[in-house]
Amino acid sequence: MAQSNLKVAVQKFGNFLSSMVMPNISAFIAWGLITALFIPTGFFPNESLAIMVDPMVKYLLPLLIGYTGGKLVHDQRGAVVGAIATMGVIAGAEIPMFLGAMVIGPLGGYVIKKFDQMIEGRVRAGFEMLVNNFSAGILGAFIAILAFKGVGPAVDVFTGWLVAGVDWLIGTGLLPLTSILIEPAKVLFLNNAINHGVLSPIGVEQVKETGQSILFLLEANPGPGIGVLLAYMFFGKGNAKKSAPGAGIIHFFGGIHEIYFPYILMRPMLIIAVILGGMSGVFTLVLLGGGLFAPSSPGSIIAITAVTPHHASAYIANFAGVLVAAAVSFIVSAFIMKTGKQGEEDIEEAAKKMQEMKGKKSSVSNVIEGGQAAMPDNVSKIYFACDAGMGSSAMGASLLRKKVKETGMDIAVTNTAISNLPADAEIVITQEELTPRARQKVPNAFHVSVDNFLSSPEYDKLISALQFPANSELHEIVEDAEDNVPDIQDEEMAHDDDLLRPENIFLNKEFADKDEAIRFAGRVLVDAGYVEESYIEAMIERDNITSTYMGNDVAIPHGTEEAKKAVIKSGFTVIQVPNGVDFDGQKVRLIFGIAGKDGTHLEILSGIAVTCSDMDNIEKLAAAESVQTIMDIIGKK
Template structure:
């Protein structure tokens, strides 16, 4: 059941930056739970935290809470606590391990983590997220290259010995190189980036970042900025001051919410009908990509997003408010949970004001072009379905949120018709393991796996496992791999022996019924 598809033509610099951002995101996103845990510990137990020495909840200010946050205990003993070691050592090491594993499996993750310790210690206390993002993948790549030198040449029985010592020596030299050479370079880069951001903040120019961030989000180029710059610098600032507004430059749900509300009121056609549901997904679920098709359908709306984003950043700057850690996904719930003590007024206002400004500017744009939009809608030009397709092409993969928009619009049949014409073949081996694969191994692929699981259950098929993974984690054990069309070639390279199915829509593809029917026929033949 393999369908072949031609990936869209390369987008040059945009595609390369997008891939770089995807790789950075792949290192950070699996570790977001650790960031959230650190944020909660920080919000509660540092001196200015909720139950810290100078915190607002006096009834809970006991000695143990101050010890968890670190500092000087009542008897004068200096206590490390949890906050510092987690952010200085654990989180960068997790990032390095994840990056190394993406390059060369578990062994790549292990040597990457060792190298990360070199750059962490060598940077003398500077939070080395950037250093870990470099050391982890590079060390794993070095191990991969080194082991190619004797691949297939080691005598039977000595493979484990050679593998362990080769990995150990690579980790040893990488840690030394990271300590003496990479750490000073990354510390310099971090200082430069921090100085640039500090320059903007001190002069009240940080809202100008929205001019870059908001268009970058729509083109899925924001990961390189957010995970490569804002998260490391914001975390450093949070450790020093207890909060940072940098966490809300990109994650603020206000601009997207204001845009979708404006389209709900002043939009036309399918866009207006789907915008209220998209608002719920974006504002409460934190999936910002659902509003990207609306902007691609009317690019002038990017002005409204920039104005709203800049207003939100300016509000946080004025109120000196921020979050203690990254809010991911960018849901209003995640934002409020990570809000620093004493910052709730400024953060809430930043969301409301950014939504209000975006709503007002969007309304003006939509009203000014309403007649033209109605005429184009009646003529079938520039349909909302086309905008969704362009959004998925920019992302390079399908999305459960965007698929939901397509399914709820009148053009849902178009996506299904595009797939039913694809060629189908019968699998040549029993299908017992099905894997949905995408870049990150979560989100869209998880939703697709859930849909197929339910179809198998309704068909009475219980001995087929359906899971979701990142393409980089395909290990050759899957019997059938389902991917979005642009990713099929990469999945084939990772798992060449599997049956590969390409879909346009992870949520409601007719291919799923074909897969179920194929497995059912196999079971009937075996009975």
């Protein structure tokens, strides 16, 4: 138990550190680009523009990390205090303070958070702005002084020890052994903390002395990951084999290493493949004198090429390091996959494991829930949000984007960090563990909680809700049914002509109240041989639990889950009430009494949803003067 708790704590810690870095990757890219172009050995040497390089690495990048760390803890006030405190570690050390910013930024956010909690409700009206500004300024200044005197020098000394350790590893030829730690650390989501918190500051110091550093390639090398994905392309099965090519492109050219983690989790022995691949790549780099003159952010072959020193030997060394790592990883992965059993559909289960590794729980099914808001009309944008806004949320966004495009809906789908969600966000998708944070950030949005960004079938409910926004009650019923009945193929339904018979369609009915209307619908189902007598009271009970009014003047009374045993066969009735009957304050002109056997409940509801989502159809049905007209509009299926 203690080991399990320690593992979860390490994973959450790594994920938090990563969340400080990932939203600022664009700043690292900008620094790398300016470095690649304008330093004396760059593509276009420019002495005046190159002046920006040192201030960016010394001030801009640590300040952004500290700002983001504070914001993660206490939103904007935490961000400001975190940035002030970070200035203390910057001034108190001689090296880039990425690691110091990761420490002091969240600490600043935590201190101001505790202060705000302490004075909550105690500030006199009219003094709020004064107290807020002075408290943040005073506490920020105090923490900055503490950082200047203590944290900065301490991190400086610690980094010095690390530099000495790295020099020793290089001198003894043991640097490849770092892959034993680095490659598993990726799966534990400590890669960004190691790369930008430890390796990058040391690498920057080495660049000042030698013009390049191999440390920038220890974590960023895409070779080990692409080797695993290539093995799945040739020797994988099922969805894993089909998805590996796309994942390989995203990983190798996009630099998102997180995308290959589920493939390793499917076959944990593959961690050996990436370790050996990483060690082989580092050995090759040491042997040939490889290295970069700035961090490769993200870790893609394109970024590596951009920050490789501009001479042939450097390109040969770095590309050889990537290719050797990929080859060794591929060979070992292929051996492991060919000598062991392999499931057909393991990728989604592995993706769930990945979310659990990030400290997020998993559940049997995804949940669509409105939180403080209902499904908005005319949705223009959907946000996928996670801690960092990259990796898993980027994958989920790409999957849903494809589904939205297939429906022809004009809705943009993008991914972002929770801290960067805009105030006017309409729909936000997050993992269940993160939904409370997302709701706190944008309480007026419609929130969708999922347990796995990669499980594409999970998005069908949202697509359906977007296509038929008025039918929120229907979606709830469909979800209930999906959790408890097997799938039914359309072909099976097409042969059942008994679902809706002419004698079960009633025109021009009048009812005193909804109970009378529901009992009438239930009696029709009993008389038609669809259900047993007890089903009628179950329909009343179901409506009392949650109203079966679904919008657009339509109600769909049906039995409770426990009443499924009372269903003899599938069928439904249509009852026209031109003058309407009251369903909990809503006027209902069309009543669909439903009984579903062995999952046909879903197909019936789906057909009704398609028909009744269009108000023109509702008006035609409510005004129909013959049973055949209604039959023609609805169709037997």
